[in-house]
Structures are given as C-alpha cells and as structure tokens.
Amino acid sequence: MLIRLLTILFFLIVTGTSQLNAQEAKEQPNKKLIIGVKQTPPFIIKEENGQYSGISIALWENIAKELRLDFEYKEYDLNGLLGALRQGEVDVCINPLTVTSQRVEQFDFTQPFFITNLAIAVDKSQQNKWLSFLSNFFSLAFLKAVLLLLLVLLSFGVLVWFFERGQNKEEFGPGMKGIWNGLWWSAVTMTTVGYGDKSPKTIGGRVVALIWMFTAIIIISGFTASIASSLTVNELEFAVKGPKDLKKVHTLAVRASSGQQYLENNNIGHEETDNLKMALQQLAGEKVNAVVYDEPIMKYTIKNLDLGSKVAVIPSKFATQYYSFSLPKNSELRGRINPVLLSEINGREWRVILGEYDLEK
Known part of the structure; x- marks a missing residue:
C-alpha cells in the first residue's frame, strides 16, 4: 500500500512539473524583439536594398549575437519612435538618443556608448558682395x-x-x-x-x-x-560665434531633438522643422541663419548632402551629449545588455567601427 501511494505521489509531482514547465514555456516563448530605428546617419543608415547599417546597427548586432537575441527592425520618425517606446511597442530603441532628465522619467537607458556635444551650423555663402x-x-x-x-x-x-x-x-x-x-x-x-x-x-x-x-x-x-x-x-x-549669439539670429532646430530642448531651456527663440535634412537645406537656401543639432550627425549629413560649400559647422562646442540605447520603463533587458555593451565599446572592434565613419577619438 505504501509503495502504491509513493508511486502515485511521484507520478503527480512529475506530471505537475511538466505541466508547469509547459505553461511557463507557453507564457514566455522565444520572443522576437522589436528594435525601433530612425534613419540617423552615421549611426543608422538605410541602404538602397532596405538593409540597415551604421554605428548603432553594428554595435547592436554584436550585442544581440552575444546574447542570442532574435529581433527585427521597425522604422519610425522621431516622435513616432519615442511614442512607441513609451507605449512599449518596441523593446529597444538603438537610435543615438541623448540622455536627458525628461527622458529618464519616461524610459530606461543603457550605459552611454558615445559622448559628443551640440554644435551650430551657419550659412557661409555670402550675399552679393x-x-x-x-x-x-x-x-x-x-x-x-x-x-x-x-x-x-x-x-x-x-x-x-x-x-x-x-x-x-x-x-x-x-x-x-x-x-x-x-x-x-x-x-x-x-x-x-x-x-x-x-x-x-x-x-x-x-x-x-x-x-x-x-x-x-x-x-x-x-x-x-x-x-x-x-x-x-x-x-x-550678426556673426554667430557661439550659443550666446543665437538670440540675435534666425535659428532653426529639429522638433523633439536635444538641440530644440537646449534652445527652449535657454529661452532662445527658434523655429522647428521635422528633420535635419530639411533644416540644413533651409540654411543653405539662406532662409535661416543657424541650425542647432548634434555635431557628428550634423557634420555627416552636411557631407552626405554635399552642402560643404554653403554650410559650415562653427568650432564652438557646448552641451555635452551622452548617447545610449533606450528601453521601456522597467525592462529586464537593460541588465542583460549593459555588460555586453560595455565589453563591446572597450574592445578594438568598436574603434574600428568608429574609424570607418571618421568618429574615432
């Protein structure tokens, strides 16, 4: 009788454990992560064939390979990306988002992977002399x-x-x-x-x-x-030599960017546009006097649009920017990503990646 009871008890334990494991596997399948991106050369570049490349892409794919993460990219505009991140529609945003006090209240951030600053682009083409x-x-x-x-x-x-x-x-x-x-x-x-x-x-x-x-x-x-x-x-x-001169010229910023936030925090009047390309084209067309944006992205875009003969980035540097990957609040992925991210940016391959885009420091 005792042997029979022990046999039945063992069967129930094994069956219950198997059902519990099956339920947990059902509740937590091998989820494919949604990685939010926005075209931000040289960090995120969309090729003609629809594939993505750039600094953030290379870094993320190395991290995902190390952690054996399955993922797919989903593209947004900046406001759409921030909204999707806020609503949890994307698992990780790998755009070079600047860590700010306002954003920290809404999102989680990884360790910074790139440090830069804001800069000012001005129109260097002159009117009729x-x-x-x-x-x-x-x-x-x-x-x-x-x-x-x-x-x-x-x-x-x-x-x-x-x-x-x-x-x-x-x-x-x-x-x-x-x-x-x-x-x-x-x-x-x-x-x-x-x-x-x-x-x-x-x-x-x-x-x-x-x-x-x-x-x-x-x-x-x-x-x-x-x-x-x-x-x-x-x-x-009317020469713009630094951020203090922005108050006396017609200044333009990209909507929801760190540049716009800087101008608002310092009570500098400005207009807004949807993206950096439009802002620089207005500057080259002498419709505005200055554009404020992140230095490496602005320099790369000026070169890519072949605007070097009309637009220049002045030497003045201000408002240090820390670029990080961002996640929805309380995401468990941050704890898994951080150690691998730190290992990657301290390795030789990271310096090679930055060197490909003339950003090695």
Whole structure:
C-alpha cells in the first residue's frame, strides 16, 4: 500500500512539473524583439536594398549575437519612435538618443556608448558682395569717419595758412583760396604724395608741418581702420560665434531633438522643422541663419548632402551629449545588455567601427 501511494505521489509531482514547465514555456516563448530605428546617419543608415547599417546597427548586432537575441527592425520618425517606446511597442530603441532628465522619467537607458556635444551650423555663402559694399559705403558710420578726416585735414591746413598767409602769399594767399591751398597741402603731406607745389617757409608754418608729418602717420592708420570697420560692421555684427549669439539670429532646430530642448531651456527663440535634412537645406537656401543639432550627425549629413560649400559647422562646442540605447520603463533587458555593451565599446572592434565613419577619438 505504501509503495502504491509513493508511486502515485511521484507520478503527480512529475506530471505537475511538466505541466508547469509547459505553461511557463507557453507564457514566455522565444520572443522576437522589436528594435525601433530612425534613419540617423552615421549611426543608422538605410541602404538602397532596405538593409540597415551604421554605428548603432553594428554595435547592436554584436550585442544581440552575444546574447542570442532574435529581433527585427521597425522604422519610425522621431516622435513616432519615442511614442512607441513609451507605449512599449518596441523593446529597444538603438537610435543615438541623448540622455536627458525628461527622458529618464519616461524610459530606461543603457550605459552611454558615445559622448559628443551640440554644435551650430551657419550659412557661409555670402550675399552679393557689391550690393553689400555699396550699402555699407553709404552708411552713416562711414560718412562720419570721412567727415572727421576732412575736419582734421582742414584744421592743419588752416594752421599752416595762418602762419604762411603773410610771408608766402604766392603759395598760401589770403582768403578762401589760401585756406584751400592749406587744405591741399595737409592732404598731400598726410598721404606722403609730396608734390612739392606747396611748402611752408615761415618758422611757425614749418613747426606745424613737422608736427603734422609725424602725427599724420598715426592718424591715417586710425582712420583707415575706422573706415574698414564701417564697411564690414554689418557682417561682423550678426556673426554667430557661439550659443550666446543665437538670440540675435534666425535659428532653426529639429522638433523633439536635444538641440530644440537646449534652445527652449535657454529661452532662445527658434523655429522647428521635422528633420535635419530639411533644416540644413533651409540654411543653405539662406532662409535661416543657424541650425542647432548634434555635431557628428550634423557634420555627416552636411557631407552626405554635399552642402560643404554653403554650410559650415562653427568650432564652438557646448552641451555635452551622452548617447545610449533606450528601453521601456522597467525592462529586464537593460541588465542583460549593459555588460555586453560595455565589453563591446572597450574592445578594438568598436574603434574600428568608429574609424570607418571618421568618429574615432
């Protein structure tokens, strides 16, 4: 009887365990992961045959191979990708998303795999130079500089005329004609033309001439700089040299990007567009003055669109960006991905991948 009871008990245990394992296998099948992507060269590039390549793709596929994960890519625009990630429609987003305080509240992030910064692209093609020159030539600043120069010339001309008018009537006669001759002499002396048709002969006139000869060199240099400044001030006034200058120019940012968030956080007025390609094309067409976006992506896109002759990224770097893979909140995949990701980015192959896209540091 005891043996029979033990046999029945053993059968029930084995049967129950098998059913439990079968139920768990049914509830947790070998799931194919949905990997959310958005075309973001050089991190995610869609080839003509529909396949994906790029830095993030290479990194993720190495991680997936190590973890033996089955997956498929699903493409979105940026807002759609963030929404799908928020709703749990994708298991991992491998786009180079910048880790921000707002995003940390909505998503989980892996360890960063790339560190960069924001940058500013500006239009380096100039408007019609002749029209710009003529506009500045007749500006108020230029006219003021010319009038001040004439006043100085006239002052020294009158001084030398005052001493010469009595004893040197042939060259510096009385009245307006003599004053004009004094002006002519001061201009010729200042420019070192040296015609010699007018020259002071009195002691007072020669003292004035001596002082004028030495000071004219300094004065003409100063006026030259002033005139040059008045001709170029309009171009220099609106030059974008860093993020502080963005407040006085027409700035454009990509909607939902880290660049847009930076502009909003710093109360910098700007317009928005759907993608970086559209933003750079508007910049090249002189419809805006500056575009703010992540530096490596912007540089790669400018090169890819062949806009190097019209658009340039200025040297100023600001707002450090940490790129990570993102997951829905409380995803168990983060704990599995992180160790492998850290191993990958510390390996030689990672440096080779970055080198292929001119991003090795």
